[in-house]
Amino acid sequence: MAKKVLIVEDNELNMKLFHDLLEAHGYQTVGTRNGIEALDLARRHRPDLILMDIQLPEVSGLEVTKWLKDDAELKSIPVVAVTAFAMKGDEERIREGGCEAYLSKPISVGKFIETIRHFLGSP
Amino acid sequence: MAIVGLLEPVRDYIDHLVHPSAQRDVLMTARHRSFIAPRLLGSLAAIAAFPVYLVTRGIPGPLEVMVFAWLFAPILIAYYLSRTGRYEGAHVLSSLALTGLVTAVAAMTGGIASFAAIWLVVVPLEAALSASRRVVATASSFALASAGLLLALYWTGTLPAFEADTGALAALGVISAALYATGLALGAESLTRTSSWLLYAEEDRYRLLARNMTDVITRHGRNGAVLFASPAAEPLFGAKVNELSGHGLFDRVHVADRPAYLTALADAATSGEVRSVEFRVRRTRDNDPPEHCASFVWIEMRCRPLEHVKGQDGAGEHEVVAVMRDVTERKTEQQLLEQAQAESERASLAKTRFLANMSHELRTPLNAIIGFSEMLSNDGSMSIEAKRRQEYAQLINESGHHLLSMVNDILDMSKMETGDFEIVPEPFAPGIVIGKCCELLALKAREANIELSLRLNNDLPEIVADKRAFKQILLNLLSNAVKFTKDGGCVTIDARAEGAMLVVSVEDNGVGIGTSDLPRLGNPFFQARSAYDRRHDGTGLGLSIVKGLVELHGGEFKVASELGSGTRAIVRLPIDCEATRSAKKTPRIGHFSASKDETDHKASRETMNSQVKRSA
Numbered sequence: 114m115a116k117k118v119l120i121v122e123d124n125e126l127n128m129k130l131f132h133d134l135l136e137a138h139g140y141q142t143v144g145t146r147n148g149i150e151a152l153d154l155a156r157r158h159r160p161d162l163i164l165m166d167i168q169l170p171e172v173s174g175l176e177v178t179k180w181l182k183d184d185a186e187l188k189s190i191p192v193v194a195v196t197a198f199a200m201k202g203d204e205e206r207i208r209e210g211g212c213e214a215y216l217s218k219p220i221s222v223g224k225f226i227e228t229i230r231h232f233l234g235s236p
Numbered sequence: 237m238a239i240v241g242l243l244e245p246v247r248d249y250i251d252h253l254v255h256p257s258a259q260r261d262v263l264m265t266a267r268h269r270s271f272i273a274p275r276l277l278g279s280l281a282a283i284a285a286f287p288v289y290l291v292t293r294g295i296p297g298p299l300e301v302m303v304f305a306w307l308f309a310p311i312l313i314a315y316y317l318s319r320t321g322r323y324e325g326a327h328v329l330s331s332l333a334l335t336g337l338v339t340a341v342a343a344m345t346g347g348i349a350s351f352a353a354i355w356l357v358v359v360p361l362e363a364a365l366s367a368s369r370r371v372v373a374t375a376s377s378f379a380l381a382s383a384g385l386l387l388a389l390y391w392t393g394t395l396p397a398f399e400a401d402t403g404a405l406a407a408l409g410v411i412s413a414a415l416y417a418t419g420l421a422l423g424a425e426s427l428t429r430t431s432s433w434l435l436y437a438e439e440d441r442y443r444l445l446a447r448n449m450t451d452v453i454t455r456h457g458r459n460g461a462v463l464f465a466s467p468a469a470e471p472l473f474g475a476k477v478n479e480l481s482g483h484g485l486f487d488r489v490h491v492a493d494r495p496a497y498l499t500a501l502a503d504a505a506t507s508g509e510v511r512s513v514e515f516r517v518r519r520t521r522d523n524d525p526p527e528h529c530a531s532f533v534w535i536e537m538r539c540r541p542l543e544h545v546k547g548q549d550g551a552g553e554h555e556v557v558a559v560m561r562d563v564t565e566r567k568t569e570q571q572l573l574e575q576a577q578a579e580s581e582r583a584s585l586a587k588t589r590f591l592a593n594m595s596h597e598l599r600t601p602l603n604a605i606i607g608f609s610e611m612l613s614n615d616g617s618m619s620i621e622a623k624r625r626q627e628y629a630q631l632i633n634e635s636g637h638h639l640l641s642m643v644n645d646i647l648d649m650s651k652m653e654t655g656d657f658e659i660v661p662e663p664f665a666p667g668i669v670i671g672k673c674c675e676l677l678a679l680k681a682r683e684a685n686i687e688l689s690l691r692l693n694n695d696l697p698e699i700v701a702d703k704r705a706f707k708q709i710l711l712n713l714l715s716n717a718v719k720f721t722k723d724g725g726c727v728t729i730d731a732r733a734e735g736a737m738l739v740v741s742v743e744d745n746g747v748g749i750g751t752s753d754l755p756r757l758g759n760p761f762f763q764a765r766s767a768y769d770r771r772h773d774g775t776g777l778g779l780s781i782v783k784g785l786v787e788l789h790g791g792e793f794k795v796a797s798e799l800g801s802g803t804r805a806i807v808r809l810p811i812d813c814e815a816t817r818s819a820k821k822t823p824r825i826g827h828f829s830a831s832k833d834e835t836d837h838k839a840s841r842e843t844m845n846s847q848v849k850r851s852a
Contacts, residue, residue: 124600124603124604126601126604126631126634126635127600127603127604127607129631130603130604130607130608130611133611133624134607134611137611137620168596197595197596197597197599197600197603198592198596199595199599200591200592200595217599218599218600218602218603219599219602219603219605219606219607220603220606220607221606221610222607222610222611222614225607
């Protein structure tokens with residue numbers, strides 16, 4: 114069975130990009146642009162990996178990550194932050210927030226796939 | 237004149253004889269001089285008279301020789317004082333010499349009944365000039381001892397017989413003693429005059445200093461009450477010195493600074509160390525009405541416990557002497573400096589935030605551009621179908637346009653900041669432009685399920701303005717309204733003419749803006765609640781561009797809002813902006829200057845509040 118990735122991303126174009134890239138590499142995806150919904154989706158779909166944008170409407174990706182990591186059933190799911198916060202100190206702050214990996218936007222497709230494979234292996 | 241000319245070198249010589257230790261004090265110098273001069277001159281005069289005496293009286297008897305020989309003693313004593321500077325010692329020696337001479341002469345001329353015995357009275361008188369009780373006591377005991385000795389010798393009858401014209405000799409004794417005593421009295425008077433002159437001169441000097449000093453000197457009692465204030469206090473505090481005494485000064489100290497003021501005085505009194513404090517004092521000016529217009533001056537006060545002169549009672553050991561100085565100017569400069577620093581820090585923070593925002597906003601579309609283009613170029617490995625490739629190209633193009641519009645916004649903003657933004661006014665019908673802008677946003681509004689309603693008065697006049705700028709103002713306001721309104725909300729555009737102004741308002745029932753954020757709206761790169769959980773994308777440049785463009789037209793831009801219930805943006809543009817602009821020179825727009833916003837802050841907030849009420 115194909116591995117499932119939950120994409121939390123509020124920008125439509127970037128959502129499409131990640132969706133298409135993952136699909137092209139044989140992964141299944143679930144997407145939401147809302148952090149609160151992300152938690153429900155994670156419970157319902159039990160994804161193997163979560164791609165987390167940090168700047169989101171209503172609640173930040175960091176807040177959602179904290180909820181995920183506080184949840185006994187969901188905390189084992191690796192969270193990869195994919196964010197346009199790429200200023201000095203952002204990576205440290207985001208990793209300290211509980212994300213297992215950090216990718217800055219704009220992404221390099223090669224590095225992106227490599228990171229996904231690191232967590233999920235080849236589909 | 238000739239006498240003065242003659243006396244000059246003599247005085248110089250005598251001044252020269254005064255011991256260096258006495259030369260520092262004017263009064264001591266006078267004392268030494270008045271000790272040395274008569275002894276030296278008198279003795280020399282007497283010695284000079286000796287030959288005359290010899291000629292008139294013939295061969296002198298042993299008594300006369302002894303008296304003349306004794307006249308050398310004052311010279312020696314004067315020399316002793318000149319060399320050692322021991323004033324009291326010299327006086328004692330002088331008293332001893334005089335007593336010895338009088339005793340010897342009296343013993344030879346009839347004992348206690350001798351014409352010379354009256355001179356014993358002179359001994360303590362002379363000692364009085366020393367201004368020392370010890371010397372006077374010593375001299376008196378010499379005189380009394382001498383009188384006792386003469387009396388004893390008289391009774392025991394061991395004195396040689398003396399036969400002479402006792403009447404004439406008694407007269408000689410009394411007259412000479414009286415003359416000598418007169419000389420002493422004159423000396424004493426001269427010394428008193430010198431000392432009181434010195435006292436006055438010193439007092440005058442201090443008074444002159446106190447009057448001409450801008451610093452105020454005060455003396456405080458143990459509870460901080462003012463016991464004395466120098467005259468400089470009057471111009472400094474605008475109050476009479478007697479109004480400041482007691483608690484008069486304390487009552488003028490700014491309430492907030494009173495603890496510091498009292499603490500400094502108390503610390504100085506108890507610790508015995510110098511204390512420094514800065515506080516504000518109310519200054520009343522003559523032409524000020526007493527109840528208002530009180531201005532405060534900043535005072536720097538340095539205070540220390542008063543050192544009392546020896547011999548005064550110890551009750552004053554808690555008194556404090558203070559020097560006060562007006563430091564208002566320095567304080568004002570300091571405050572201005574701090575303000576400027578805070579402003580520059582705020583500006584620098586705004587720039588840092590702008591950069592972080594900018595970086596984020598540029599990276600988001602760049603991610604799509606780079607990501608999709610990489611997918612297209614790696615076509616081989618992913619085998620993308622033709623329809624999708626076209627879609628990706630379209631998305632890349634869209635993102636590129638988004639980036640371009642952002643770059644244009646930044647350039648426009650920067651031009652407005654530097655005052656280089658030119659508007660090109662032309663006549664046009666505003667209704668048509670407003671309608672077109674609504675059409676442009678209609679799709680987006682429909683997607684978000686927002687009702688867009690347009691209320692245009694039919695009689696809208698043609699306006700003269702920069703058409704492109706007008707369009708941009710409306711698009712920015714409309715897209716903001718749509719962006720910040722929730723699903724199912726509504727956005728209303730209303731335009732009407734009010735006198736010489738066109739008033740366009742864009743109202744929504746969206747998230748609204750908090751009162752604390754309202755005054756900062758329109759500052760570049762400011763977006764209310766900016767953090768990781770920012771609700772909406774955008775650089776925060778939209779409203780500052782609107783504000784800048786409206787100001788360039790000589791118009792007004794206001795935002796009224798309430799958190800949770802919606803926002804109303806009102807643009808007032810002159811119907812003929814060229815006429816308005818030539819009437820009053822449009823000010824350059826300085827958005828980075830926080831001070832301008834600060835001053836506008838209060839007034840604009842009040843207007844906003846009233847508008848919020850009206851719109852609610």
